Amino acid sequence: MGQNPGMSSLPVEWRIERSVGLRDLNTFGLPATAKALVRIRSDADVRRVLDHPELGRLPKLVLGGGSNLVLTRDPPGVVLRVEVMGRRLVEERPDAWIVEVGAGERWHDVVAWTLDQGWPGLENLALIPGTAGAAPVQNIGAYGLELMDRFESLDAVDLVTGRSVTLDARACAFGYRDSVFKRSGFGGLAGKSLITRVRLRLPRPWQPMLGYLDLERKMAETGQSAPNARTVFDWVCAIRREKLPDPQAIGNAGSFFKNPVVTPEQCRDIIARDPHLVHYPMPDGSCKLAAGWLIDACGWKGKSIGRAAVYERQALVLVNRGGATGAEVVTLARAIQASVYGRFGIRLEPEPVVV
Numbered sequence: 001m002g003q004n005p006g007m008s009s010l011p012v013e014w015r016i017e018r019s020v021g022l023r024d025l026n027t028f029g030l031p032a033t034a035k036a037l038v039r040i041r042s043d044a045d046v047r048r049v050l051d052h053p054e055l056g057r058l059p060k061l062v063l064g065g066g067s068n069l070v071l072t073r074d075p076p077g078v079v080l081r082v083e084v085m086g087r088r089l090v091e092e093r094p095d096a097w098i099v100e101v102g103a104g105e106r107w108h109d110v111v112a113w114t115l116d117q118g119w120p121g122l123e124n125l126a127l128i129p130g131t132a133g134a135a136p137v138q139n140i141g142a143y144g145l146e147l148m149d150r151f152e153s154l155d156a157v158d159l160v161t162g163r164s165v166t167l168d169a170r171a172c173a174f175g176y177r178d179s180v181f182k183r184s185g186f187g188g189l190a191g192k193s194l195i196t197r198v199r200l201r202l203p204r205p206w207q208p209m210l211g212y213l214d215l216e217r218k219m220a221e222t223g224q225s226a227p228n229a230r231t232v233f234d235w236v237c238a239i240r241r242e243k244l245p246d247p248q249a250i251g252n253a254g255s256f257f258k259n260p261v262v263t264p265e266q267c268r269d270i271i272a273r274d275p276h277l278v279h280y281p282m283p284d285g286s287c288k289l290a291a292g293w294l295i296d297a298c299g300w301k302g303k304s305i306g307r308a309a310v311y312e313r314q315a316l317v318l319v320n321r322g323g324a325t326g327a328e329v330v331t332l333a334r335a336i337q338a339s340v341y342g343r344f345g346i347r348l349e350p351e352p353v354v355v
């Protein structure tokens with residue numbers, strides 16, 4: 001079994017940190033302050049918060065790596081920073097390796113570690129920032145693969161009752177950049193539970209997923225038509241480094257809008273007016289449109305409102321030019337939505353969670 005030495009963690013003191021600046025805890029670099037912040041390293045840590053006379057009744061914001069968040073204000077209540085660690089192989093089946101990781105592990109480290117252990121299957125999701133625990137929240141996806149394609153189950157703690165539960169893929173109700181953890185209202189679990197561990201299913205034998213334009217280009221450039229998992233990992237990292245701004249250098253939250261899905265009629269209608277529309281036919285007959293193309297077509301690339309701007313190399317990414325506030329990012333996002341709606345009749349839906 002591939003046990004990680006980090007799994008046998010020593011007990012760490014549970015404490016409440018007061019007035020914690022969050023600028024360095026979100027990749028957009030937006031200013032906000034947590035009145036109270038508690039680092040969560042186990043299910044028991046969550047229950048300590050719920051049983052606490054002051055914190056127990058306050059609203060709770062679960063925070064991973066802060067790479068899919070727009071902070072527009074100081075979060076009300078207490079911030080729970082997820083730092084549950086550990087990685088291990090839980091089962092070796094003829095058809096798959098089942099791997100369990102703590103929710104606080106960095107997602108990219110998990111991808112690299114599984115590859116190092118000889119359990120490939122996550123390479124298309126390399127270099128996505130954030131934690132393993134947040135990966136199911138929006139069913140992260142890239143280069144033709146989504147988390148749901150490699151998901152086995154997860155453990156979470158109910159933020160009201162303190163009960164630990166295990167959920168399978170069906171209960172998570174995954175969709176495109178969506179899951180039960182992003183939905184509020186009846187049946188939704190947004191803000192209601194904290195994921196502590198995620199189990200991944202890495203299929204055997206390994207099959208490369210190469211049906212994505214950028215990867216097809218890499219195959220053509222290198223002449224390698226049957227790359228191994230390590231090569232796919234390296235290609236994905238190289239493509240991402242070229243296309244996306246590094247949050248260490250320029251604050252951002254990756255793609256700011258989901259790619260809208262429209263009916264074939266809507267798609268034909270837009271193509272009649274804009275023949276260059278970038279679109280992808282879906283198996284169910286609908287059509288996915290490239291949100292970045294729609295934004296670019298409205299002339300937004302490189303434009304800014306205050307210190308928030310549209311990245312000049314990829315219109316789908318909004319960036320912090322330095323010192324932006326969450327309000328500026330939201331104002332820019334709304335202006336983009338209005339012009340895309342005005343020209344194409346399509347409502348763009350933000351991908352990050354706005355607090």
Ligand SMILES: Cc1cc2nc3c(=O)[nH]c(=O)nc-3n(C[C@H](O)[C@H](O)[C@H](O)COP(=O)(O)OP(=O)(O)OC[C@H]3O[C@@H](n4cnc5c(N)ncnc54)[C@H](O)[C@@H]3O)c2cc1C
Nearest residue numbers: 062064065066067068129130131133134140141195253254
């Ligand atoms: C440069 C860049 C590139 C990106 N590329 C991609 C990409 O290719 N594909 C993609 O899908 N995403 C991408 N993202 C978005 C982001 O990396 C992912 O959504 C990631 O999974 C967020 O992880 P996080 O730990 O930072 O979550 P956070 O931003 O901390 O939280 C996001 C949401 O999840 C909730 N949450 C976090 N952890 C938990 C938990 N343990 N339990 C319950 N709820 C939790 C939070 O409350 C919040 O609502 C990119 C972001 C950046 C900055």
